[in-house]
Amino acid sequence: MASMRDIKRRKGSIQSTQQITKAMKLVSTVKLQRAKQNAEKSGNYFHCMFDTVNSILKKTGSLDHKYLKSGQSGKKAVIVITSNRGLAGGYNSNVIKLITRGELAGEDLAIYAVGKKGREALQRQYEIKADYSDVIEEPAYVDAMVISKDVLEAFSKGEISEIYLAYTAFKNTVVHVPTLLKLLPVAISEESEKMGEETAVGDDRAPMNFEPEDEEALNLLIPKYITSLIYGGMIEAVASENGARMQAMDSATSNAEEMIENLTLLYNRARQGSITQELTEIIAGANAIS
Amino acid sequence: MADNNLFTLRIITPERVFYEGEVSMVEFNTTEGEIGIYKKHVPMTVIVNPGIVTITEAEGTKIAALHAGFAEILQDKVVILAEIIEWPEEIDVERAQAAKSRAEERIRSKTPETDILRAETALQRALARIHVIG
Numbered sequence: 001m002a003s004m005r006d007i008k009r010r011k012g013s014i015q016s017t018q019q020i021t022k023a024m025k026l027v028s029t030v031k032l033q034r035a036k037q038n039a040e041k042s043g044n045y046f047h048c049m050f051d052t053v054n055s056i057l058k059k060t061g062s063l064d065h066k067y068l069k070s071g072q073s074g075k076k077a078v079i080v081i082t083s084n085r086g087l088a089g090g091y092n093s094n095v096i097k098l099i100t101r102g103e104l105a106g107e108d109l110a111i112y113a114v115g116k117k118g119r120e121a122l123q124r125q126y127e128i129k130a131d132y133s134d135v136i137e138e139p140a141y142v143d144a145m146v147i148s149k150d151v152l153e154a155f156s157k158g159e160i161s162e163i164y165l166a167y168t169a170f171k172n173t174v175v176h177v178p179t180l181l182k183l184l185p186v187a188i189s190e191e192s193e194k195m196g197e198e199t200a201v202g203d204d205r206a207p208m209n210f211e212p213e214d215e216e217a218l219n220l221l222i223p224k225y226i227t228s229l230i231y232g233g234m235i236e237a238v239a240s241e242n243g244a245r246m247q248a249m250d251s252a253t254s255n256a257e258e259m260i261e262n263l264t265l266l267y268n269r270a271r272q273g274s275i276t277q278e279l280t281e282i283i284a285g286a287n288a289i290s
Numbered sequence: 291m292a293d294n295n296l297f298t299l300r301i302i303t304p305e306r307v308f309y310e311g312e313v314s315m316v317e318f319n320t321t322e323g324e325i326g327i328y329k330k331h332v333p334m335t336v337i338v339n340p341g342i343v344t345i346t347e348a349e350g351t352k353i354a355a356l357h358a359g360f361a362e363i364l365q366d367k368v369v370i371l372a373e374i375i376e377w378p379e380e381i382d383v384e385r386a387q388a389a390k391s392r393a394e395e396r397i398r399s400k401t402p403e404t405d406i407l408r409a410e411t412a413l414q415r416a417l418a419r420i421h422v423i424g
Contacts, residue, residue: 038305045302048371052335052362141304141373209334211322220321220337221360224373231304 004270011263018256024087025249028242032173035239039170046232053225056210056217057186065215066156067222068185077110077129077151077160079183079230081167081237082118084133088241089248091168092117094178098166100125102180110160112151114234129154139238144231152223155184163226167233168240174247176240181233183226297329299345301354301370308375309354315346316368318356319418327363334363338372340414342422355381355422357415378422386423390416 057068078099082092096118099109110129113119115136119128130150135143154160163184169177210217299316301309317326319341343356359372393413400406 041306042304044307045304045371048302048362048369052360052371056335144304145373209332211320211334211336217335217337224360224371227373228304 004267004274007263007267007270011260011267014256014259014263018253018260021249021252021256025246025253028245028249032239032242032246035235035242036170036173039235039239042232042235046228049225049228053186053221056214056221065218067218074159074161075108075110075127076104076162076164077112077154078104078164078166078180079112079114079147079151079233080118080122081136081165081233082113082115083237083241084116084136086117087248088245091176091241091244091248092121095166095168096121098178098180104164104180110154112147114147115237136234136238139231139234141227141231144227144234148223148227148230151183152226165229165233167237168244170236170239170243173243176243181229183229184222186222186225295329296348297365298367299370300368301343301372301375303372303375308372309345309352311345311347313345313347316343316370317346318343318361318370320361327368330365331363331368333365336361336363338370340411340418342418343370343375353378353422355415355418357418376419376422381419381423383420383423386416386419390420 080095080099082095086092092115099105099122109126111119111122111126112130112132113122113128114132116133119131119133122128132143132147135147151160151163155163162182165181165183167179167181169179171177212220295314296312297314299309299311299313300307315326315328317324319325319339320336321339322336324341325336338356338359338361340355340357343354345352345354355376355378356370356372357374357376359370359375361368361370389412393409393416396409397406397413400409
């Protein structure tokens with residue numbers, strides 16, 4: 001049986017760990033609230049953006065535009081949004097797994113890293129084109145503009161043929177889904193096509209006009225569309241990160257509590273054992289004298 | 291009667307809903323020139339150029355500096371998706387002045403490498419900001 005002092009020391013260390021995990025949980029709860037509000041506030045914008053771009057694309061479906069077809073040569077690029085800090089459960093590794101084991105596994109990829117954890121995990125295997133890790137602390141729309149400008153430039157030059165976005169979608173506080181989204185070439189998914197049809201019947205009484213003309217409008221709109229998707233991805237990723245950390249820290253705190261309970265039991269047993277032993281010794285000593 | 295001339299205007303930015311209300315007219319600058327919109331405008335999507343957006347409500351007018359984005363115009367509703375837009379009180383005058391002189395300088399001393407389009411956009415932005423403050 002471990003000595004009383006060992007048990008006491010162990011208990012102390014677990015207690016201080018528990019204090020840290022508890023504090024981290026509280027911090028991420030607060031951050032989660034804020035990130036969630038941000039995600040909700042910006043939701044409006046993306047919805048409108050999505051609808052507009054889709055309605056244009058539907059109208060100009062057969063248009064031969066540089067953003068609508070994949071490049072001839074070059075690698076595929078992935079923008080990987082992870083966190084700068086660990087201790088968030090499976091949050092980071094889930095996003096990384098998406099790339100190393102998902103549909104893009106084994107391909108030669110160019111990585112645009114947002115978040116240190118993703119960069120560190122992927123730099124052994126892939127080429128890191130750029131690192132924007134600082135922005136994930138407090139994502140602003142301007143940051144997304146910088147990233148989208150860089151990737152679109154590389155796309156126009158033919159350095160990369162397709163652009164993907166890997167991030168963690170925030171469904172609610174406990175459900176976060178690692179998602180791989182294709183940004184370029186822009187493709188209308190079946191789902192959105194259906195959605196588009198419904199709204200088209202619903203509220204479009206007159207056909208939409210575009211000024212400037214379709215092609216030019218696409219030139220200007222698609223970068224904005226990509227930017228907004230990247231921004232949305234970052235906002236959701238931050239919310240997911242804090243949600244994941246909150247959950248991880250919550251279970252760490254309750255595990256610590258359980259361990260402390262067990263150790264307290266052990267400690268008391270050891271204490272009682274030593275008292276009994278002392279008593280036995282004293283009685284034996286007294287008996288020996290008389 | 292007055293009520294019938296009103297339509298819904300929403301100005302949305304990635305960070306927040308900037309403005310939402312019933313207005314009788316909205317004016318702003320697009321890539322094709324300045325436009326003013328009343329109710330029952332032909333449905334149209336336009337790209338925004340840096341400039342001033344003037345919102346005419348029943349009780350008066352409001353102005354703001356609108357820098358980038360696009361607008362979806364429907365018969366009884368206008369949605370402006372603005373990447374950057376500011377109320378006059380949110381603008382930093384000194385920064386705008388500095389940006390203006392920087393852009394002017396860049397256009398004046400142009401070299402083959404100068405991105406004239408970018409400098410001009412920057413100048414337009416700075417001018418819009420300064421103008422809004424009045």
